[in-house]
Amino acid sequence: xxxxxxxxxxxxxxxxxxxxxxxxxxxxxxxxxxxxxxxxxxxxxxxxxxxxxxxxxxxxxxxxxxxxxxxxxxxxxxxxxxxxxxxxxxxxxxxxxxxxxxxxxxxxxxxxxxxxxxxxxxxxxxxxxxxxxxxxxxxxxxxxxxxxxxxxxxxxxxxxxxxxxxxxxxxxxxxxxxxxxxxxxxxxxxxxxxxxxxxxxxxxxxxxxxxxxxxxxxxxxxxxxxxxxxxxxxxxxxxxxxxxxxxxxxxxxxxxxxxxxxxxxxxxxxxxxxxxxxxxxxxxxxxxxxxxxxxxxxxxxxxxxxxxxxxxx
Ligand code: TXA
Ligand code: MG
Numbered sequence: 001x002x003x004x005x006x007x008x009x010x011x012x013x014x015x016x017x018x019x020x021x022x023x024x025x026x027x028x029x030x031x032x033x034x035x036x037x038x039x040x041x042x043x044x045x046x047x048x049x050x051x052x053x054x055x056x057x058x059x060x061x062x063x064x065x066x067x068x069x070x071x072x073x074x075x076x077x078x079x080x081x082x083x084x085x086x087x088x089x090x091x092x093x094x095x096x097x098x099x100x101x102x103x104x105x106x107x108x109x110x111x112x113x114x115x116x117x118x119x120x121x122x123x124x125x126x127x128x129x130x131x132x133x134x135x136x137x138x139x140x141x142x143x144x145x146x147x148x149x150x151x152x153x154x155x156x157x158x159x160x161x162x163x164x165x166x167x168x169x170x171x172x173x174x175x176x177x178x179x180x181x182x183x184x185x186x187x188x189x190x191x192x193x194x195x196x197x198x199x200x201x202x203x204x205x206x207x208x209x210x211x212x213x214x215x216x217x218x219x220x221x222x223x224x225x226x227x228x229x230x231x232x233x234x235x236x237x238x239x240x241x242x243x244x245x246x247x248x249x250x251x252x253x254x255x256x257x258x259x260x261x262x263x264x265x266x267x268x269x270x271x272x273x274x275x276x277x278x279x280x281x282x283x284x285x286x287x288x289x290x291x292x293x294x295x296x297x298x299x300x301x302x303x304x305x306x307x308x309x310x311x312x313x
Contacts, residue, residue: 003165008156011128011173019171020135023048027168028055030145030159031132033124035095035178035198036275037153038067038142039167040132046109049141053111055166058148063114064141065097065182066121069133074121077106077139083187083208090207093125095198097182112141118188128173144181145170151230151282151309154179154275161279179272180301185212196301198271229308230275232282236290236310243289248281252291261291267298274302278309 009015009029019029026048029040039055041048043066052064068074071088078084078100087096099120102113113119124130133140144152145159145167153159156172163170183197185204193201193212205212243249243257251257253265259277261270270293281288290306293299 004168006160006164006167007169008160009169009171011131011171015171016128016131016135019132019169020137022168023132023136023138023140026051028052028166029132029169029171030153030156030163030167031129031142031171032126032156032173032176033067033129033142034126034176035124035181036176037145037156037159037170038065038124038129038140039145039159039163040067040140040142042136043108043112043139043141046111049109049111052141052143055163056143056146056148058143062143063116063120064112064143065184066108066112066119067124067129067133067140067142068121069130070123073139074123075103077103077108078119078121079103081187081189083189083191087185087187087204087207088123091199091204092123093130094123095125095178095180095182096204097122097184097195097197099184099186099188099194101188108139109141118186120184122182126173126176128171132171149229149231151232151278152181152275153279154272158275158279175272175276177272179274179276180298180305183301196304198298198301200297201300202297227308228311228313230278230305231309231311231313232278232288234282234285235287236306237287238290238306238310239292240289241291247287247289248284250277250281250288250290252293255291257291261293261302265294267294267296267302271298271302274305 184195
Protein backbone atom coordinates (compact mmCIF):
# COMPACT_ATOMS: atom_id res chain seq x y z
CA UNK A 1 0.00 0.00 0.00
CA UNK A 2 1.37 3.42 -0.88
CA UNK A 3 1.89 5.79 2.03
CA UNK A 4 0.14 9.13 2.33
CA UNK A 5 0.35 12.14 4.59
CA UNK A 6 -2.22 11.58 7.36
CA UNK A 7 -3.97 14.88 8.22
CA UNK A 8 -4.31 15.87 11.89
CA UNK A 9 -7.80 17.44 12.14
CA UNK A 10 -9.56 18.93 15.17
CA UNK A 11 -13.19 19.26 16.29
CA UNK A 12 -13.88 22.67 14.70
CA UNK A 13 -16.40 23.41 11.92
CA UNK A 14 -13.85 23.64 9.10
CA UNK A 15 -12.04 20.40 10.04
CA UNK A 16 -15.31 18.52 10.64
CA UNK A 17 -16.50 19.54 7.15
CA UNK A 18 -13.18 18.38 5.75
CA UNK A 19 -13.43 15.03 7.56
CA UNK A 20 -16.99 14.54 6.29
CA UNK A 21 -15.86 15.39 2.74
CA UNK A 22 -13.07 12.83 2.93
CA UNK A 23 -15.54 10.13 4.06
CA UNK A 24 -17.92 11.04 1.22
CA UNK A 25 -14.97 10.75 -1.15
CA UNK A 26 -14.31 7.16 0.01
CA UNK A 27 -11.27 8.05 2.13
CA UNK A 28 -10.60 6.75 5.66
CA UNK A 29 -10.95 9.04 8.67
CA UNK A 30 -10.25 7.98 12.26
CA UNK A 31 -12.64 9.69 14.68
CA UNK A 32 -13.33 9.74 18.42
CA UNK A 33 -16.21 7.89 20.02
CA UNK A 34 -16.91 7.56 23.74
CA UNK A 35 -15.51 3.99 23.65
CA UNK A 36 -12.36 4.05 21.47
CA UNK A 37 -11.26 5.81 18.26
CA UNK A 38 -12.89 4.25 15.19
CA UNK A 39 -11.47 3.97 11.66
CA UNK A 40 -14.37 5.29 9.60
CA UNK A 41 -15.40 4.57 6.01
CA UNK A 42 -18.66 5.05 4.09
CA UNK A 43 -20.34 1.66 4.67
CA UNK A 44 -22.01 1.78 1.22
CA UNK A 45 -18.70 2.17 -0.60
CA UNK A 46 -17.05 -1.23 -1.16
CA UNK A 47 -13.70 0.27 -2.08
CA UNK A 48 -13.64 2.43 1.05
CA UNK A 49 -14.55 -0.55 3.23
CA UNK A 50 -11.90 -2.71 1.55
CA UNK A 51 -9.29 -0.09 2.38
CA UNK A 52 -10.29 -0.30 6.08
CA UNK A 53 -9.36 -3.99 6.06
CA UNK A 54 -6.13 -3.18 4.20
CA UNK A 55 -5.07 -0.34 6.53
CA UNK A 56 -5.67 -2.48 9.65
CA UNK A 57 -4.25 -5.66 8.14
CA UNK A 58 -7.54 -7.27 9.22
CA UNK A 59 -8.62 -10.70 8.02
CA UNK A 60 -11.40 -10.17 5.49
CA UNK A 61 -13.95 -12.41 7.20
CA UNK A 62 -14.32 -10.18 10.26
CA UNK A 63 -17.39 -7.95 9.90
CA UNK A 64 -17.51 -4.28 10.97
CA UNK A 65 -19.82 -2.20 13.17
CA UNK A 66 -21.89 0.44 11.34
CA UNK A 67 -22.37 3.78 13.14
CA UNK A 68 -25.52 5.86 12.68
CA UNK A 69 -26.82 9.01 14.41
CA UNK A 70 -30.13 7.66 15.78
CA UNK A 71 -32.68 4.84 15.92
CA UNK A 72 -34.50 6.08 12.79
CA UNK A 73 -31.28 5.73 10.78
CA UNK A 74 -30.61 2.28 12.24
CA UNK A 75 -34.04 1.15 11.05
CA UNK A 76 -32.97 1.76 7.43
CA UNK A 77 -30.40 -1.02 7.69
CA UNK A 78 -31.72 -3.61 10.17
CA UNK A 79 -34.99 -5.36 11.04
CA UNK A 80 -35.93 -3.52 14.23
CA UNK A 81 -37.79 -5.31 17.03
CA UNK A 82 -39.20 -4.73 20.53
CA UNK A 83 -36.10 -5.94 22.34
CA UNK A 84 -33.94 -3.59 20.27
CA UNK A 85 -36.19 -0.68 21.23
CA UNK A 86 -36.18 -1.72 24.90
CA UNK A 87 -32.37 -1.59 24.83
CA UNK A 88 -32.07 1.54 22.68
CA UNK A 89 -34.17 3.55 25.15
CA UNK A 90 -31.60 3.49 27.99
CA UNK A 91 -28.38 2.66 26.09
CA UNK A 92 -28.45 4.65 22.82
CA UNK A 93 -26.64 6.79 22.14
CA UNK A 94 -23.95 4.84 23.95
CA UNK A 95 -21.55 1.94 24.26
CA UNK A 96 -23.91 -0.83 23.14
CA UNK A 97 -23.75 -2.51 19.72
CA UNK A 98 -26.73 -4.61 18.61
CA UNK A 99 -26.50 -7.38 16.01
CA UNK A 100 -29.78 -7.57 14.10
CA UNK A 101 -30.96 -9.11 10.81
CA UNK A 102 -30.05 -7.02 7.77
CA UNK A 103 -32.96 -5.30 6.11
CA UNK A 104 -33.66 -5.83 2.42
CA UNK A 105 -32.46 -2.95 0.25
CA UNK A 106 -29.98 -1.83 2.93
CA UNK A 107 -27.48 -0.65 0.31
CA UNK A 108 -24.42 -1.50 2.40
CA UNK A 109 -21.30 -3.07 0.95
CA UNK A 110 -21.28 -6.82 1.58
CA UNK A 111 -17.72 -6.42 2.85
CA UNK A 112 -19.13 -4.64 5.93
CA UNK A 113 -20.98 -7.75 7.07
CA UNK A 114 -18.41 -10.12 5.58
CA UNK A 115 -21.32 -11.75 3.79
CA UNK A 116 -23.40 -12.44 6.95
CA UNK A 117 -27.14 -11.71 6.92
CA UNK A 118 -26.85 -9.77 10.19
CA UNK A 119 -25.46 -6.32 10.91
CA UNK A 120 -23.71 -4.92 13.99
CA UNK A 121 -24.99 -1.37 14.52
CA UNK A 122 -24.39 1.37 17.09
CA UNK A 123 -25.35 4.97 17.84
CA UNK A 124 -22.29 6.60 19.42
CA UNK A 125 -22.70 9.14 22.19
CA UNK A 126 -19.65 11.33 21.47
CA UNK A 127 -20.69 14.81 20.23
CA UNK A 128 -17.89 14.89 17.63
CA UNK A 129 -18.89 11.47 16.30
CA UNK A 130 -22.49 12.65 16.16
CA UNK A 131 -21.56 15.80 14.22
CA UNK A 132 -19.40 13.84 11.81
CA UNK A 133 -22.21 11.33 11.13
CA UNK A 134 -24.62 14.18 10.50
CA UNK A 135 -22.25 16.07 8.13
CA UNK A 136 -21.17 12.95 6.23
CA UNK A 137 -24.83 11.94 5.96
CA UNK A 138 -23.75 8.32 5.55
CA UNK A 139 -23.67 5.09 7.57
CA UNK A 140 -20.06 4.83 8.78
CA UNK A 141 -18.38 1.45 9.15
CA UNK A 142 -15.74 1.71 11.85
CA UNK A 143 -13.61 -0.89 13.59
CA UNK A 144 -11.27 0.30 16.31
CA UNK A 145 -8.51 2.38 14.67
CA UNK A 146 -5.56 0.10 15.50
CA UNK A 147 -3.55 -2.38 13.44
CA UNK A 148 -5.34 -5.76 13.69
CA UNK A 149 -4.51 -7.64 16.91
CA UNK A 150 -2.86 -4.69 18.68
CA UNK A 151 -3.98 -2.44 21.57
CA UNK A 152 -7.09 -0.34 20.82
CA UNK A 153 -6.66 3.46 20.55
CA UNK A 154 -8.13 5.87 23.09
CA UNK A 155 -6.28 8.99 21.89
CA UNK A 156 -5.47 10.47 18.47
CA UNK A 157 -1.77 9.87 19.20
CA UNK A 158 -2.43 6.12 19.56
CA UNK A 159 -4.03 6.19 16.11
CA UNK A 160 -1.06 8.02 14.59
CA UNK A 161 1.32 5.54 16.22
CA UNK A 162 -0.45 2.61 14.54
CA UNK A 163 -1.85 3.90 11.25
CA UNK A 164 0.04 7.06 10.22
CA UNK A 165 0.62 7.07 6.45
CA UNK A 166 -2.15 4.51 5.86
CA UNK A 167 -5.27 6.67 6.33
CA UNK A 168 -6.38 10.10 5.12
CA UNK A 169 -6.96 11.79 8.47
CA UNK A 170 -7.32 11.56 12.22
CA UNK A 171 -10.02 13.74 13.79
CA UNK A 172 -8.58 14.55 17.22
CA UNK A 173 -10.89 15.33 20.12
CA UNK A 174 -8.92 14.16 23.12
CA UNK A 175 -9.18 10.98 25.14
CA UNK A 176 -12.17 8.59 25.02
CA UNK A 177 -14.26 8.71 28.21
CA UNK A 178 -15.24 5.02 28.42
CA UNK A 179 -11.98 3.59 27.06
CA UNK A 180 -13.31 0.09 26.28
CA UNK A 181 -15.10 -0.99 23.10
CA UNK A 182 -18.87 -1.32 23.07
CA UNK A 183 -20.68 -4.29 24.54
CA UNK A 184 -22.01 -6.42 21.64
CA UNK A 185 -25.39 -8.14 21.96
CA UNK A 186 -26.81 -10.52 19.39
CA UNK A 187 -30.59 -10.16 18.89
CA UNK A 188 -31.21 -12.60 16.07
CA UNK A 189 -33.69 -13.08 17.70
CA UNK A 190 -32.34 -14.79 20.84
CA UNK A 191 -30.38 -12.43 23.07
CA UNK A 192 -26.73 -13.42 23.30
CA UNK A 193 -23.73 -11.62 24.71
CA UNK A 194 -21.09 -11.55 21.96
CA UNK A 195 -18.55 -9.25 23.62
CA UNK A 196 -18.17 -7.66 27.06
CA UNK A 197 -17.67 -3.90 26.81
CA UNK A 198 -18.54 -0.39 27.93
CA UNK A 199 -22.08 -1.21 29.11
CA UNK A 200 -21.96 -3.65 32.04
CA UNK A 201 -23.88 -6.91 31.56
CA UNK A 202 -25.66 -6.33 34.87
CA UNK A 203 -27.27 -3.15 33.45
CA UNK A 204 -28.47 -5.00 30.34
CA UNK A 205 -29.87 -7.89 32.40
CA UNK A 206 -31.73 -5.41 34.56
CA UNK A 207 -33.30 -3.74 31.50
CA UNK A 208 -34.31 -7.07 29.97
CA UNK A 209 -35.15 -8.74 33.30
CA UNK A 210 -33.33 -11.89 32.15
CA UNK A 211 -29.94 -13.46 32.65
CA UNK A 212 -27.74 -13.46 29.55
CA UNK A 213 -26.20 -16.61 28.16
CA UNK A 214 -22.69 -15.82 26.94
CA UNK A 215 -22.26 -17.34 23.50
CA UNK A 216 -19.22 -17.66 21.36
CA UNK A 217 -20.29 -17.18 17.75
CA UNK A 218 -19.56 -20.34 15.81
CA UNK A 219 -19.87 -19.10 12.25
CA UNK A 220 -17.43 -16.20 12.40
CA UNK A 221 -14.04 -15.59 13.90
CA UNK A 222 -14.31 -12.13 15.40
CA UNK A 223 -11.15 -10.32 16.50
CA UNK A 224 -12.91 -9.44 19.76
CA UNK A 225 -13.31 -13.19 20.25
CA UNK A 226 -9.85 -14.23 19.05
CA UNK A 227 -7.63 -15.49 21.81
CA UNK A 228 -4.61 -13.24 21.14
CA UNK A 229 -5.72 -9.63 20.70
CA UNK A 230 -4.92 -6.25 22.25
CA UNK A 231 -1.34 -7.49 22.41
CA UNK A 232 1.62 -5.39 23.59
CA UNK A 233 4.90 -6.46 21.96
CA UNK A 234 6.31 -8.04 25.16
CA UNK A 235 4.80 -10.78 27.38
CA UNK A 236 1.92 -10.04 29.77
CA UNK A 237 1.34 -11.76 33.15
CA UNK A 238 -1.99 -11.41 34.97
CA UNK A 239 -3.30 -11.48 38.57
CA UNK A 240 0.06 -10.86 40.17
CA UNK A 241 0.63 -9.07 43.46
CA UNK A 242 4.10 -7.72 42.60
CA UNK A 243 6.38 -7.56 39.56
CA UNK A 244 9.51 -9.66 39.02
CA UNK A 245 12.75 -7.86 38.19
CA UNK A 246 12.72 -6.58 34.60
CA UNK A 247 8.93 -6.40 34.51
CA UNK A 248 6.76 -3.29 34.50
CA UNK A 249 3.88 -3.40 36.98
CA UNK A 250 0.39 -2.14 36.12
CA UNK A 251 -1.52 -1.71 39.38
CA UNK A 252 -5.12 -1.42 40.53
CA UNK A 253 -6.00 0.04 43.92
CA UNK A 254 -3.50 1.50 46.42
CA UNK A 255 -0.12 -0.16 45.71
CA UNK A 256 3.44 0.42 44.50
CA UNK A 257 3.52 0.16 40.69
CA UNK A 258 4.77 1.81 37.48
CA UNK A 259 1.30 2.90 36.38
CA UNK A 260 -2.02 2.52 38.21
CA UNK A 261 -5.33 1.85 36.44
CA UNK A 262 -7.13 3.40 39.42
CA UNK A 263 -5.61 4.14 42.82
CA UNK A 264 -9.16 4.30 44.24
CA UNK A 265 -9.99 0.88 42.74
CA UNK A 266 -12.69 2.52 40.58
CA UNK A 267 -13.54 0.22 37.65
CA UNK A 268 -14.89 3.06 35.49
CA UNK A 269 -11.63 4.98 35.86
CA UNK A 270 -9.66 1.76 35.24
CA UNK A 271 -11.57 1.11 31.99
CA UNK A 272 -10.86 4.65 30.79
CA UNK A 273 -7.13 4.21 31.53
CA UNK A 274 -6.70 0.60 30.37
CA UNK A 275 -5.58 0.96 26.73
CA UNK A 276 -3.64 4.19 27.32
CA UNK A 277 -1.64 2.62 30.13
CA UNK A 278 -0.98 -0.49 28.02
CA UNK A 279 0.20 1.76 25.15
CA UNK A 280 2.53 3.64 27.54
CA UNK A 281 4.02 0.44 28.98
CA UNK A 282 4.28 -1.11 25.51
CA UNK A 283 6.41 1.85 24.38
CA UNK A 284 8.94 1.12 27.14
CA UNK A 285 9.25 -2.37 25.66
CA UNK A 286 9.49 -4.64 28.73
CA UNK A 287 7.28 -7.54 29.94
CA UNK A 288 4.20 -6.34 31.81
CA UNK A 289 2.79 -7.73 35.09
CA UNK A 290 -0.77 -6.75 36.01
CA UNK A 291 -2.59 -6.67 39.36
CA UNK A 292 -5.90 -8.56 39.84
CA UNK A 293 -9.07 -6.74 38.72
CA UNK A 294 -12.45 -7.66 40.31
CA UNK A 295 -14.73 -9.65 37.99
CA UNK A 296 -17.79 -7.39 38.33
CA UNK A 297 -19.35 -4.52 36.31
CA UNK A 298 -16.78 -3.14 33.83
CA UNK A 299 -14.21 -5.43 35.46
CA UNK A 300 -15.53 -8.26 33.28
CA UNK A 301 -14.70 -6.35 30.08
CA UNK A 302 -11.33 -5.24 31.48
CA UNK A 303 -10.42 -8.84 32.40
CA UNK A 304 -11.58 -10.05 28.98
CA UNK A 305 -9.21 -7.59 27.23
CA UNK A 306 -6.35 -8.43 29.63
CA UNK A 307 -6.79 -12.18 29.13
CA UNK A 308 -6.47 -11.69 25.36
CA UNK A 309 -3.50 -9.32 25.77
CA UNK A 310 -1.77 -12.09 27.78
CA UNK A 311 -2.77 -14.98 25.48
CA UNK A 312 -0.08 -17.00 23.66
CA UNK A 313 0.53 -15.54 20.18
O1 TXA B 1 -16.75 0.53 20.64
C1 TXA B 1 -16.70 -0.07 19.56
O2 TXA B 1 -17.46 -1.03 19.29
C2 TXA B 1 -15.67 0.42 18.54
C3 TXA B 1 -16.04 1.84 18.15
C4 TXA B 1 -15.18 2.37 17.04
O3 TXA B 1 -17.39 1.90 17.80
N1 TXA B 1 -15.61 -0.46 17.41
C5 TXA B 1 -15.09 -1.73 17.49
O4 TXA B 1 -15.06 -2.39 16.29
O5 TXA B 1 -14.69 -2.21 18.51
P1 TXA B 1 -14.18 -3.71 16.03
O6 TXA B 1 -14.24 -3.92 14.57
O7 TXA B 1 -12.84 -3.57 16.63
O8 TXA B 1 -15.00 -4.83 16.70
C6 TXA B 1 -16.25 -5.20 16.15
C7 TXA B 1 -16.66 -6.57 16.62
C8 TXA B 1 -15.80 -7.66 16.06
O9 TXA B 1 -15.50 -8.58 17.08
C9 TXA B 1 -16.69 -8.25 14.98
O10 TXA B 1 -16.37 -9.55 14.66
C10 TXA B 1 -18.06 -8.11 15.62
O11 TXA B 1 -17.99 -6.82 16.18
N2 TXA B 1 -19.14 -8.13 14.64
C11 TXA B 1 -19.36 -7.26 13.63
N3 TXA B 1 -20.42 -7.60 12.90
C12 TXA B 1 -20.92 -8.71 13.47
C13 TXA B 1 -22.03 -9.56 13.20
N4 TXA B 1 -22.84 -9.33 12.16
N5 TXA B 1 -22.24 -10.62 14.01
C14 TXA B 1 -21.42 -10.85 15.06
N6 TXA B 1 -20.35 -10.09 15.38
C15 TXA B 1 -20.11 -9.04 14.59
MG1 MG C 1 -10.91 -3.84 17.63
